[in-house]
Amino acid sequence: MTKTEQNKSIVFIGSECYPFVKSGGLGDVMYALPKELVRQGNDVRVIIPNYKCIPAKYRDNMEFKGSFDMDLCSDGRTFYVGIMEYVLDGVCYYFIDNEEFFTAGNPYTTIVDDIPKYCYFGKAALAALLYLEWVPDIIHCHDWQAGLIPIYLRTLFATTPLSSAKSVMTIHNLRFQGIYGLDHIKYWSGLPNHVFGNDCLKVGENDANMFKGGLAYCDMITTVSNTYAEEIQTDFFGENLDGHLRYHKEKLCGIVNGIDVETWDPATDPRVSVNYDVNNVIELKKENKRLLQEEVGLEQNEDKFVIGLISRLTDQKGLDLVNEILPQILDGNTQVVVLGTGDTRYEDSFRYYENAFQGIVSASIMYDETRAHKIYAGSDALLVPSLFEPCGLTQLNAMRYGTVPIVRETGGLKDTVEPYNVYENSGNGFTFDRYETALLYDAIERAKDVYFNNRENWDEIVVRDMYKDVSWTNAAKQYMDMYIEVIER
Numbered sequence: 001m002t003k004t005e006q007n008k009s010i011v012f013i014g015s016e017c018y019p020f021v022k023s024g025g026l027g028d029v030m031y032a033l034p035k036e037l038v039r040q041g042n043d044v045r046v047i048i049p050n051y052k053c054i055p056a057k058y059r060d061n062m063e064f065k066g067s068f069d070m071d072l073c074s075d076g077r078t079f080y081v082g083i084m085e086y087v088l089d090g091v092c093y094y095f096i097d098n099e100e101f102f103t104a105g106n107p108y109t110t111i112v113d114d115i116p117k118y119c120y121f122g123k124a125a126l127a128a129l130l131y132l133e134w135v136p137d138i139i140h141c142h143d144w145q146a147g148l149i150p151i152y153l154r155t156l157f158a159t160t161p162l163s164s165a166k167s168v169m170t171i172h173n174l175r176f177q178g179i180y181g182l183d184h185i186k187y188w189s190g191l192p193n194h195v196f197g198n199d200c201l202k203v204g205e206n207d208a209n210m211f212k213g214g215l216a217y218c219d220m221i222t223t224v225s226n227t228y229a230e231e232i233q234t235d236f237f238g239e240n241l242d243g244h245l246r247y248h249k250e251k252l253c254g255i256v257n258g259i260d261v262e263t264w265d266p267a268t269d270p271r272v273s274v275n276y277d278v279n280n281v282i283e284l285k286k287e288n289k290r291l292l293q294e295e296v297g298l299e300q301n302e303d304k305f306v307i308g309l310i311s312r313l314t315d316q317k318g319l320d321l322v323n324e325i326l327p328q329i330l331d332g333n334t335q336v337v338v339l340g341t342g343d344t345r346y347e348d349s350f351r352y353y354e355n356a357f358q359g360i361v362s363a364s365i366m367y368d369e370t371r372a373h374k375i376y377a378g379s380d381a382l383l384v385p386s387l388f389e390p391c392g393l394t395q396l397n398a399m400r401y402g403t404v405p406i407v408r409e410t411g412g413l414k415d416t417v418e419p420y421n422v423y424e425n426s427g428n429g430f431t432f433d434r435y436e437t438a439l440l441y442d443a444i445e446r447a448k449d450v451y452f453n454n455r456e457n458w459d460e461i462v463v464r465d466m467y468k469d470v471s472w473t474n475a476a477k478q479y480m481d482m483y484i485e486v487i488e489r
């Protein structure tokens with residue numbers, strides 16, 4: 001039997017999961033990877049908080065599995081833990097229910113509230129497993145919100161049946177770490193003093209870092225691309241944890257994300273205006289482009305080169321570069337359609353450009369899944385000029401929809417987009433390396449040049465992108481190999 005033929009039990013624990021609650025790529029991964037692992041024969045369940053913002057169609061149909069009181073804080077303060085269940089696409093989801101912690105309309109509020117919330121969530125998730133009498137082989141924790149779980153497992157839960165499980169921590173984004181006053185985290189977590197040393201939770205003089213602690217205590221660290229796994233061990237990308245990660249590098253590896261190719265399928269996607277596949281993409285993309293132009297207020301003209309940008313509007317995403325060169329790339333034949341929310345300065349600047357270049361630039365300052373799908377389907381190219389990008393999903397979605405990515409060579413963007421090579425007529429997109437406006441400008445110009453002057457080659461890139469395997473199948477096999485290695489250690 002090969003490694004990947006052995007079936008395992010795995011619990012995913014994290015702060016968001018599509019379609020219940022999603023603010024970015026983490027939510028996509030928490031949905032699609034368990035689904036694929038179940039398809040490959042494993043028992044995978046997911047635990048997330050039961051936030052008030054989860055749509056009623058799910059909340060109203062959850063099944064109550066039980067409840068108990070759990071002691072949490074160092075003074076023995078106890079809290080209610082309810083367990084709700086919902087099964088979707090073969091995956092069993094448990095929702096940790098507590099109205100005190102999960103009332104807000106958004107999963108993340110302020111760090112002051114988020115620290116107690118995710119201390120509670122981490123301990124409650126493990127306590128729920130004990131309550132359900134389900135001991136998985138692997139406890140797979142995602143990002144800082146689940147950072148205390150590997151520590152709980154080896155301390156307060158060390159004498160429970162759960163101690164036989166191994167823990168894996170995945171870094172989806174190292175920028176957010178859950179840092180707050182050490183005394184505060186000590187109080188809320190109820191964890192013993194010895195885990196608050198410099199080798200584990202402590203940072204600086206008086207702070208604790210929940211991600212750092214989890215990375216120290218887990219059995220394996222993964223991140224979402226090979227390049228990002230290397231990058232985070234350096235000063236520039238390491239977000240002050242590069243030394244910690246270099247120390248733990250023997251247990252660190254990268255596995256590139258996939259996307260859920262059923263949700264993201266232009267042939268069946270109900271959110272796309274005109275469905276298409278690789279055989280008719282060249283014709284039908286024009287129709288989607290025209291309908292997109294109409295919807296977002298751009299001049300309707302299928303000959304324009306439409307560049308999409310779907311992103312959280314933050315510094316990470318390279319938007320200062322975009323802002324600087326936007327007027328220059330508007331040459332009369334190019335249109336830009338932006339979808340995103342985030343920092344006010346970017347929201348305002350894109351609104352300004354929409355106003356200044358009416359019919360040429362469109363800015364939808366909102367979070368809207370349907371519009372996102374329409375932009376993937378109706379654009380010619382998608383811009384992802386990130387300063388850093390652990391994996392990036394938008395370039396994968398884009399390729400699946402025959403939309404050519406223009407990306408900076410960092411993290412997962414570097415690992416998934418092969419630069420177009422004019423001599424060999426190979427590659428999937430257009431790339432640039434250093435974080436400079438001139439290089440972004442140059443990459444866009446190179447893309448335009450092929451689009452306007454060598455359409456045959458452009459169309460071949462489109463078709464190559466649609467054929468590229470961006471599914472979870474291969475990545476899920478790599479996760480299985482990693483789980484088995486950790487279990488057999």
Ligand code: ADP
Pocket residue numbers: 023024025026028310311312339340341366367368369372391392393394395397
């Ligand atoms: P990150 O997790 O850093 O935000 P990713 O590229 O990993 O970035 O994932 C972003 C995901 O969120 C993609 O599925 C993208 O389509 C989606 N997304 C981002 N912004 C919006 C928005 N404003 N409306 C709809 N979907 C969005």
